[in-house]
Amino acid sequence: MKILIIQHLFFLNGTGGTEKIACFLANNFFDQGYQVEIMTCENTNGKAMFPLYPEIKVTNIFDPGIEQLDLQPIYNYKGRNPFLWIKHKIKKKIAKRYNSKILEKVGGESMLYRFNLEKRALNWKRHIDSVKPDLIITMSIASLLEITYQNSIGIPIIDSVNGRPDYDFKDMFGSRKPFMVDLLTTAFMHLKGIQVLFESYKDYLPSSFTGKYVVIPNPVPQIEDTMLVNHDREKPRKRIIHIARLDVECKQQNILIDIFSRLSDKYQTWDMELWGIGPDYNQLKDQIESLDLADRIYLKGFTKDPIRQLFKSDLFVFPSKYEGFPLALTEAMSIGLPCLGFSSCSGVNELIQHEKTGYLASSIADFEIYLTLLMNDPKKRAEFGIAAHEAMSKYAPEIVKASWNNFISEVIEGEGHRDQ
Numbered sequence: 001m002k003i004l005i006i007q008h009l010f011f012l013n014g015t016g017g018t019e020k021i022a023c024f025l026a027n028n029f030f031d032q033g034y035q036v037e038i039m040t041c042e043n044t045n046g047k048a049m050f051p052l053y054p055e056i057k058v059t060n061i062f063d064p065g066i067e068q069l070d071l072q073p074i075y076n077y078k079g080r081n082p083f084l085w086i087k088h089k090i091k092k093k094i095a096k097r098y099n100s101k102i103l104e105k106v107g108g109e110s111m112l113y114r115f116n117l118e119k120r121a122l123n124w125k126r127h128i129d130s131v132k133p134d135l136i137i138t139m140s141i142a143s144l145l146e147i148t149y150q151n152s153i154g155i156p157i158i159d160s161v162n163g164r165p166d167y168d169f170k171d172m173f174g175s176r177k178p179f180m181v182d183l184l185t186t187a188f189m190h191l192k193g194i195q196v197l198f199e200s201y202k203d204y205l206p207s208s209f210t211g212k213y214v215v216i217p218n219p220v221p222q223i224e225d226t227m228l229v230n231h232d233r234e235k236p237r238k239r240i241i242h243i244a245r246l247d248v249e250c251k252q253q254n255i256l257i258d259i260f261s262r263l264s265d266k267y268q269t270w271d272m273e274l275w276g277i278g279p280d281y282n283q284l285k286d287q288i289e290s291l292d293l294a295d296r297i298y299l300k301g302f303t304k305d306p307i308r309q310l311f312k313s314d315l316f317v318f319p320s321k322y323e324g325f326p327l328a329l330t331e332a333m334s335i336g337l338p339c340l341g342f343s344s345c346s347g348v349n350e351l352i353q354h355e356k357t358g359y360l361a362s363s364i365a366d367f368e369i370y371l372t373l374l375m376n377d378p379k380k381r382a383e384f385g386i387a388a389h390e391a392m393s394k395y396a397p398e399i400v401k402a403s404w405n406n407f408i409s410e411v412i413e414g415e416g417h418r419d420q
Contacts (some may be wrong), residue, residue: 003136007138009137011058040061157191220397247280251278259371283326310337316337318348326347
């Protein structure tokens with residue numbers, strides 16, 4: 001039997017949770033004896049950044065010959081050079097005129113989006129037909145829309161939801177137009193099954209979904225009891241750690257930097273390390289330098305071994321605005337670190353048990369208070385860390401694998417499948 005995993009964007013060179021789970025699923029299904037292929041469509045070269053069996057094929061179907069009508073970007077010049085201002089003014093006027101003609105030609109922004117989507121969907125259909133999979137697993141509803149728009153696939157599809165489901169199709173953050181919401185919502189009709197990360201997340205599925213759902217969390221590495229962080233160890237400097245994409249809109253590292261700047265004088269033996277890469281590296285670097293904290297707050301980049309970095313730390317901070325099932329947080333808990341996040345953050349508020357495995361802050365002021373409590377109290381750090389480690393046992397990879405294997409068997413048996 002053949003399984004096709006589709007992540008239409010950001011798989012190549014991607015270091016996020018979705019890419020990590022795509023590789024985890026691919027390896028697991030290969031271990032079960034299935035043929036597995038991962039397919040993406042990206043205008044770039046690259047590879048999987050997480051462990052992936054060499055027998056698993058990664059196919060990039062990007063074709064520069066696929067017609068796409070793109071609008072020209074419109075920039076507002078903010079500098080003071082009058083010659084550059086005139087140059088950008090002219091470019092802006094030309095871009096607006098060009099964009100107006102394109103939109104008039106196709107019938108508006110919605111029709112332009114649909115035109116481009118249909119061309120890409122036809123390309124997907126050709127490649128899916130050539131692979132002839134028995135089951136497709138999409139890694140987002142956006143990927144589902146890419147392959148099903150105006151297409152009849154005829155193959156059972158399961159979606160792996162790597163966040164709260166409504167983040168995938170509603171205009172939660174002001175970036176989706178109504179026509180995009182309609183298209184994404186309608187795409188749920190193509191699913192035979194969907195996996196959500198927590199029981200509460202099923203309430204965020206749209207009425208357009210009529211297939212089977214299952215609750216399967218993400219896998220969390222299990223650490224031996226003897227290998228946990230030792231909070232009694234004497235060390236000259238202590239470390240606060242954060243691991244996430246550098247993205248202040250979602251991950252809010254800027255809040256961490258501001259809080260630490262207010263505490264740095266009092267807590268002279270504490271440093272903070274921010275691990276990850278992302279679009280806001282320069283903004284965060286400038287913020288750190290403006291506060292004269294470059295020797296206390298470090299932007300460390302991407303790590304292939306987060307467990308090793310977590311083991312050398314004393315507490316984990318995670319001020320995200322929204323999450324699905326934050327893998328870095330669960331890894332920190334598994335290794336015995338007390339954790340701190342916001343009570344309003346989805347995923348985080350499912351994993352951290354307030355005053356048992358860490359703290360859930362209701363405000364930035366509370367976050368700062370709870371951080372100082374943890375910095376002041378090694379016994380509390382050890383107590384929370386042990387409880388956090390124990391709480392992660394139910395997310396063991398073998399349990400997650402078994403749940404996935406049972407679910408795809410249910411979906412496939414419900415459809416019947418051809419032998420290859």
